[in-house]
Amino acid sequence: MLENIRLSFQGIWAHKMRSFLTMLGIIIGIAAIIAIVSTIKGTNDQIKENLIGSGDNIVEVKLFEGEWNYVSGDSMTPENMPMINKTIKEELLSVDEITAVSAYRMGSMYDGIGYQGNMINGATIIGVDEEYFSVMGYRLVSGRLFDSHDRTQFTKAVIIDSNTASSMFGSDSPIGKNIEIRGDVYVIAGVVEETNEYKPKVENINDWYTYYYDDAGSKLFVTDVVWPNLFGFDEPYNVVVKPVNTEAMTNAGKKATEILNAYMPVNEDGSESIYKYKSEDLLEKAKELQDLSESTSKQLIWIASISLLVGGIGVMNIMLVSVTERTREIGLKKALGARKKVILAQFLTEAAVLTSLGGILGVGVGVGLAFLISDIAAVPVAISGSAIAISVAFSMVIGVIFGLIPSVKAANLNPIDALRYE
Numbered sequence: 001m002l003e004n005i006r007l008s009f010q011g012i013w014a015h016k017m018r019s020f021l022t023m024l025g026i027i028i029g030i031a032a033i034i035a036i037v038s039t040i041k042g043t044n045d046q047i048k049e050n051l052i053g054s055g056d057n058i059v060e061v062k063l064f065e066g067e068w069n070y071v072s073g074d075s076m077t078p079e080n081m082p083m084i085n086k087t088i089k090e091e092l093l094s095v096d097e098i099t100a101v102s103a104y105r106m107g108s109m110y111d112g113i114g115y116q117g118n119m120i121n122g123a124t125i126i127g128v129d130e131e132y133f134s135v136m137g138y139r140l141v142s143g144r145l146f147d148s149h150d151r152t153q154f155t156k157a158v159i160i161d162s163n164t165a166s167s168m169f170g171s172d173s174p175i176g177k178n179i180e181i182r183g184d185v186y187v188i189a190g191v192v193e194e195t196n197e198y199k200p201k202v203e204n205i206n207d208w209y210t211y212y213y214d215d216a217g218s219k220l221f222v223t224d225v226v227w228p229n230l231f232g233f234d235e236p237y238n239v240v241v242k243p244v245n246t247e248a249m250t251n252a253g254k255k256a257t258e259i260l261n262a263y264m265p266v267n268e269d270g271s272e273s274i275y276k277y278k279s280e281d282l283l284e285k286a287k288e289l290q291d292l293s294e295s296t297s298k299q300l301i302w303i304a305s306i307s308l309l310v311g312g313i314g315v316m317n318i319m320l321v322s323v324t325e326r327t328r329e330i331g332l333k334k335a336l337g338a339r340k341k342v343i344l345a346q347f348l349t350e351a352a353v354l355t356s357l358g359g360i361l362g363v364g365v366g367v368g369l370a371f372l373i374s375d376i377a378a379v380p381v382a383i384s385g386s387a388i389a390i391s392v393a394f395s396m397v398i399g400v401i402f403g404l405i406p407s408v409k410a411a412n413l414n415p416i417d418a419l420r421y422e
Helices: 002-014 016-052 086-093 132-136 148-152 162-169 205-211 227-231 246-262 282-325 327-335 340-377 385-402 404-411 415-419
Strands: 059-065 098-109 113-115 123-128 138-143 157-161 178-181 184-194 218-223 238-243 275-279
Touching: 002 016, 002 340, 016 282, 016 340, 016 385, 059 246, 086 098, 086 246, 098 132, 098 227, 098 246, 123 132, 123 227, 132 138, 132 238, 157 162, 162 184, 162 218, 218 227, 238 246, 246 275, 282 340, 282 385, 282 404, 340 385, 340 404, 385 404
Parallel strands: 123 218, 157 184
Antiparallel strands: 059 238, 059 275, 098 123, 098 238, 113 178, 138 184, 157 218, 178 184
8 A cells, every 4th residue: 555655646746737737626626615614613603602702601581572572661560470589599599500590670761861961872770689790790890789788778879880980970980979860869889890801703783783782882780679669660570590501501591491481470261471481592593693604605515516526527537548658557567467456456546645635735725715715804714623634535535436437447457458558
């Protein structure tokens, strides 16, 4: 085998230009496939990273009215809705995939929030429990968090996020200052910001709507017991759970949903309520976006594979030429006792070496092309080691398949006729 490989390299080196042109179809095909696969993998990795983030993830379980997310104030507050109490939280925490639980209330205000005439155009007001900030990944920048006194005495304290602090107070400290929320005065107790510094990569407006739209605007936090005073009605809780790891997100969300829905009331006629808790499955959402990305890319791979077919035909053609050129050599080897399988192995090895070299060069060109596309089109790429190994192995298989007919022809030559060939 090693001798056949050595002879193959000698033959390729002796006809450098012809060998390169023969490999060109393989090089182009492999390069195109590597570039496409790298772009697919890079895009899919970015989609998952944008949705899942750094790995310290949470699963939100929200109340739905039929197929739509329940919105505060759009209709009468559902009757007999369960409040998320200590008992329900402990049941949620008993799930193996869940390490922490928080319940919160959330509503939007579009006016009526300001400080000394500096008004906020739209804000999200969140009524939080004791665990909310730790579960959601917020850290205290200045001031303090809510304590038991705030809850038992229904104090009008508010915590704002760092964006709100910057927009309303600039470089001044907001701690202790009074802000007006719908005619009531609230004292700013603290400023918080998210500890997770990861930010999704945004390439266009669609990415912004996908990853940032829900988080846009100011956020103000009050205790969950004070929250109803701002909106004039009581409100069912949403729940957020922290899974043990990223892979457990789906199961954690499903099990939390099952537990919460078990407490939901039924209608008087015994039918199920239209109000149900549903979890946001970010892994499934990432998969849907990845499938959408891959559907088009798979078609491009099939198109690129056509060049491999053309390259294989080119290999077959040049190997037939090689057999014709070396007819006397084949006849001499047979006259000296070489068997058919020896001649067959020699030409198959040469074809496999030729296409393997084309595959290796194609991988190099493909990697370079992938990074070039990334720089020009701002498309993320991720080089796949398995794709490289498969591509090189596939190119070798092409050499064996398309080199089979010339090799069989060489092995079946009559030694007398071959020696007499001019």
